[in-house]
Amino acid sequence: MAAFVRGIEGEGPARDGPAAGRDASVTARDAVLPDGCMDLLWTRGRLLVAGPDTRPHIPDGVPGGWAGVRFYPGTAPAYLGVPADELRDRRVELTELWPAAEVRRLTARIDAAADPVAALEELALRRAAEAGPPDPLLGEVVAALDAGRPVAETADRLGLGARRLHRRSLAAFGYGPKTLARVLRLQRALALARDGVPFAETALRAGFADQAHLARDVRELAGAPLGELVGHR
Known part of the structure; x- marks a missing residue:
């Protein structure tokens, strides 16, 4: 399962974030470009999903750090339980896809983790094992x-x-x-x-x-x- 996902992290903007207003210094070089992947993203108090892109996405600013798990092309739908084309060029709250109570519990666990990337990877790998290997x-x-x-x-x-x-x-x-x-x-x-x-x-x-x-x-x-x-x- 280790090849199923990879962790990503940073101090700046992720693929999406709270509506904190776009940083005027963000340029085309800061855009998230189409790569065939989908991401599960965490910013404190929130879990989001970034669908597959067909155009550049200029992210909103995210106060503080962020963490994410990037799914290789074709692997995320089995994990998320939703066809990829329903999320194309979209950023959605995980509560739109999974039960809200479960998402709140998972978010609180990652909020409290010393290493959010490791916590997200653990979550993703555990759920991936439950979903079974991709086709x-x-x-x-x-x-x-x-x-x-x-x-x-x-x-x-x-x-x-x-x-x-x-x-x-x-x-x-x-x-x-x-x-x-x-x-x-x-x-x-x-x-x-x-x-x-x-x-x-x-x-x-x-x-x-x-x-x-x-x-x-x-x-x-x-x-x-x-x-x-x-x-x-």
Whole structure:
């Protein structure tokens, strides 16, 4: 189960937070970018869920620290008990998905923990064990698309028709396989560019037709030129 989730933490804004007003200093480099993942987030007194993104999300300021557990693509719906497409581009209170009394109890436990990230990971792993392992086919979909395989080839190789793959992708990832492929390609490009790979070579290695294609896709999905995003993690 250790590969099912990973912990995240920080002192600044998370993927969402209390309506404390947006910090004027927040820029496109501070945006949360589409990555195919979903997050379970904690700020003191609250548990929230960040659904899968199709556009950049500029977070509100969060007073104090925050902690979160990030679910790899396709794994969160079984844990949360809700299809991913119902949470696409949304941030919701966990009380909208789970019984309020249970969420209050869990929130109080994490509030009192010395290490909120560890407490969240313990919660996630325990609930994940109860839910059972994610469908291994979903991991194969992610691996194939992240390797740059075409959607039609992926569907054929896995023995799924295009419509069936689309339906399963909506429920698991929050969007269809073509959008997931674009999101994963964006993340490949960002990783290459942040490692200092020239943009033209980044476009080629990440699977874009050319540098102009890279620039268009990055601006559409990330809301800013690649040059503004390099250096932000």
